[in-house]
Every structure is written in structure tokens, then in C-alpha cells.
Amino acid sequence: MKAVSIENLDVIFGHGLERSITMLDEGKTRQEIQEETGNVVGVSNATISVDEGEICVLMGLSGSGKSSLLRAVNGLNPVTRGSLKVRDGEEMVELNGIDANKLRDLRSHRVSMVFQKFALMPWLSVVDNVAFGLEMQGMAKTERRKRAMEKLDMVGLSEWHDKLPHELSGGMQQRVGLARAFCMDSDILLMDEPFSALDPLIRNQLQDELLELQRKLNKTILFVSHDLDEALKIGNNIAIMESGKIIQHGKPEDIVLRPETQYVEDFVAHTNPLNVLRGRSLMTAIGDLEHRDNMVMLNEMEQSRLQFDSQSALIAAYRGETTLPILTWDGESDACSLPKDVIVMANADISMRNALEIRYQTGLPLLLTENDRVIGVLSDNDFYHALLGKHFSNAA
Structure with a gap:
């Protein structure tokens, strides 16, 4: 089911917005609208939906509108025009024109936010920072501290519960922010560049931890980033924004393989393909290999080949006169433990990183x-x- 549904959304900051809306409809640019009216177009005609349990990354350069769109989802940025609906139990609640009480309820129970600058209260202990939202809901102290300790344990900070924020490193403070968001048990998490202020090693570690937490909790996450490698690593889907507009929305591999504009193609040109590309987009199809009788030739120099039966099922693999063992990789076991001189079969959706590791280990x-x-x-x-970027032409 959809957790967030956005249709033809405009978010404009300023006064007398009617003229700005008219200019948008006339096809005027953000710069032209700002010069004439003084108003700023944060989001223009955005349409996107996010499914329950999905991580959707809003991606773009500074000023592209990604944070403006994110903050509209919890009402921090009011909707100027269009529809923005958030799931609340069995119903979708429209935020355009929502009353203050309903908005407060959504923020308390359905939508939580993790900020870039941690937003911890320096006078409160770590556990009280995590429990703060529950205190605002009126939960009893014993119960809220119990829940807060559970979330601190989840992010590996239970031993630091009585410390003040300044006694923690930046990465640890961001973990506190994550624990606070998870403690609210909200269905939807909004994350506004939460790791961008951290060192690269700490950022990578927290990305891994977020993915592990997501596997356990299955939240709906809207994640703002300006780092494409981060977006490709954590996102189930990515929406790339430019000048307030969503110019491409899709799965990470589709974004990399099938950029729809020159802007997107330039954006992904230097992407590390190891974490993004899948085997099926890189492979040479069996039908494109040389066939001799009932054999498919893999490597002429090494005389490695495959033998299939009349039903196209693999019977055996050979190198010269030697029959090679055939193993099936389950996608879970360590690829580094595979032996040499073994033909490995794997699902076509294997990541390039794992495929390359298997090729290195087996030599085949x-x-x-x-x-x-x-x-x-x-x-x-x-x-x-793939490493040279030739997969672009193959995909096309």
C-alpha cells in the first residue's frame, strides 16, 4: 500500500502566491518568478508515491527542492497547490488544508523526522533526549524510559544513556537522533541529510546500520541526500530533482542504466557501479555465445564450455578434457569462501560486487x-x- 502519495504538488514561499502560480502555469522559470514576485518556488508540479516499507531517496544539488519536498510531508512547508496524502491507519490524510489538531496528531504518531544537525537538547541526558517525544505524548516516565532504553540498545548506545550529548561523538549523536525517531514508533521517517555532516567512514557505517535497522523494522523512509553513492546504496527508489521538479524517479539501477535527461546522465556518470548494477544488466546472453553442437563456448583460449540437454538444462561444464564442478550460490553465503576452478550459478539479480568476487575466487x-x-x-x-561505463550503451 502507498504510505505517501503526492500529485501535482507546488510549494511556494512568499506572499500573494496567485501571481506565482499563474507564472508557473505559463512555464516561467523559478528565477523569473522570483525576480518578478519575490517568491521562491521550492517544489513545482511534483508527483510521486512511496510504498509502505520503502526507502525513497530525494536526490539533487543544493537548491533543487529536495528538502522543501521532504518538509511538506509533515506540514513544515505548507502545500500551495496539489495533493499530498499520508497514510494514517486505514485512511490517507490530505495535508492540503489540514487542521492544526490533525497535523499535530500526525506528527506525534505517524511521521517522525531525523535532522542533519542532530537537534539534540544539550541539557537532557541521552535517554531523555530519546524519550522526549513520548513525554510530549503524555506517556508515563517509567514506560517512556523503558522504550527509550530499548531503542538505545538497538543502536548500540545503551551504556551511554546517562551522558549528555556533548560527551558523545558526532556519529554517536546521530545514532541518538535515529533512536529518538524509532522510539516514536512512527510509520514514516523523514531523514534530511542525516549523515552529511559526518566523516566518510562514520557515514558509511551509519548507512549500513540504517539498512540493518530497516530490515528489522520495515519503516517507510524518505531520505534526502546530495550524495549519489549514498542514494544508490540505501534507496529502493530514487527521485532526482532539479529546479524544484522531479525529473526522474525509479530504481537505482534504472537511474544509472537509463538516464532520461542529460542532467541525470551527468549526475550518474561517475557512479561506482559495484553497489548498483545487477548481473542481468551486464551479462552476455547465452544466445549470443558461440554454439557448437550441444555445447556453448565460454572461453576459446581455455576451451571452457557448457553442455546442455534438449530442454536447455545444464548438464556439465568442461575446461579442455576436465569436467568442472558446478555449484549454486544461494546469495547468502560468503562468496570469498568459494574454491578455485568451480563453475558457479547465481541468480541473475546478483550485485556486480558479489559477481566480481565470485569471478575472482573461482577464476571462471x-x-x-x-x-x-x-x-x-x-x-x-x-x-x-561495466567498470568503463560501457553498460550505458548496452542498456540503451
Whole structure:
């Protein structure tokens, strides 16, 4: 089900917005509207939906409108025009024109926010910072501290519960912010560049921790970032924004392989493909390999080949006159533990990073399967093309 539904949304900051709306409809740019009216267009004609349990990353350069859109979801930025609905139990609540009491209820029970600058209260202990939202709800002290301690334990900070924020490192303070958001048990989390102020190693660690927490809690997360590698790593879907508009929205691999504008193509040009691309987008299809009788040739120099039966099921693999063992990788076990000189079959949706590790460990091409049938092969040439960015032309 949809957790957030946004249709034709405009967010404009200023006064006398009617003229700005008219200019938007006339196709005027943000700069032209600001010069004539003094108003600032934060979001223009945005349409996007976010499913329950999804991490959607709003991505763009500074001033692209990503934070303006995020803050509209909890009413911090009021809707100028269009529809913005948030799930509240079995119903979708429209924020355009919402009354103050209902908005307060949504913020208390349905939507929580994690800020870039931690937003911790320096005079409160760590546990009291985590429990603060529950205190505002009127929860008894014993119960709210119990829940806060559970969330601190979840982020590995239970031993620091009685410290003040200034006694913690930046990464630890951000964990407190995460614990506070999770403590509210809200269905939807809004995260406004929460890791951008941190050192790269700490940022990477917190990204991993967020993904692990998400596997356990399955929240709906809208995450603002200006770091494309971060967006590609954590997002189920990515919305790229420019000048207040959403110019492309889709899965990370689709964004990288099929950029719809020159702006997006430039944006993803230097992306590290290891965490993004999947085997099926890189592979050479079985039908494109050389066939000899009932054999498919993998490597002419090494005389490695596959033998299939009349139903296209794999029977055996050979290198020269030697029969090679065939293993199936389950996607969970450590690829680094695979032996040499083994043909490995893996699901076609395997990540490039895991596929490359398997190729390195076994010294042989990797077979990709779908519905228990081999559909393609990943060899060195496929990996070289991906690392050099040649996958763009293949996808097209």
C-alpha cells in the first residue's frame, strides 16, 4: 500500500502566491518568478508515491527542492497547490488544508523526522533526549524510559544513556537522533541529510546500520541526500530533482542504466557501479555465445564450455578434457569462501560486487540463472565494460 502519495504538488514561499502560480502555469522559470514576485518556488508540479516499507531517496544539488519536498510531508512547508496524502491507519490524510489538531496528531504518531544537525537538547541526558517525544505524548516516565532504553540498545548506545550529548561523538549523536525517531514508533521517517555532516567512514557505517535497522523494522523512509553513492546504496527508489521538479524517479539501477535527461546522465556518470548494477544488466546472453553442437563456448583460449540437454538444462561444464564442478550460490553465503576452478550459478539479480568476487575466487565465468535455467554469463569482458561505463550503451 502507498504510505505517501503526492500529485501535482507546488510549494511556494512568499506572499500573494496567485501571481506565482499563474507564472508557473505559463512555464516561467523559478528565477523569473522570483525576480518578478519575490517568491521562491521550492517544489513545482511534483508527483510521486512511496510504498509502505520503502526507502525513497530525494536526490539533487543544493537548491533543487529536495528538502522543501521532504518538509511538506509533515506540514513544515505548507502545500500551495496539489495533493499530498499520508497514510494514517486505514485512511490517507490530505495535508492540503489540514487542521492544526490533525497535523499535530500526525506528527506525534505517524511521521517522525531525523535532522542533519542532530537537534539534540544539550541539557537532557541521552535517554531523555530519546524519550522526549513520548513525554510530549503524555506517556508515563517509567514506560517512556523503558522504550527509550530499548531503542538505545538497538543502536548500540545503551551504556551511554546517562551522558549528555556533548560527551558523545558526532556519529554517536546521530545514532541518538535515529533512536529518538524509532522510539516514536512512527510509520514514516523523514531523514534530511542525516549523515552529511559526518566523516566518510562514520557515514558509511551509519548507512549500513540504517539498512540493518530497516530490515528489522520495515519503516517507510524518505531520505534526502546530495550524495549519489549514498542514494544508490540505501534507496529502493530514487527521485532526482532539479529546479524544484522531479525529473526522474525509479530504481537505482534504472537511474544509472537509463538516464532520461542529460542532467541525470551527468549526475550518474561517475557512479561506482559495484553497489548498483545487477548481473542481468551486464551479462552476455547465452544466445549470443558461440554454439557448437550441444555445447556453448565460454572461453576459446581455455576451451571452457557448457553442455546442455534438449530442454536447455545444464548438464556439465568442461575446461579442455576436465569436467568442472558446478555449484549454486544461494546469495547468502560468503562468496570469498568459494574454491578455485568451480563453475558457479547465481541468480541473475546478483550485485556486480558479489559477481566480481565470485569471478575472482573461482577464476571462471559466472553463470546467471532465472527460473532454474541459465540465461547468461558474466566474464571478464562484461566486468570491464561495466567498470568503463560501457553498460550505458548496452542498456540503451
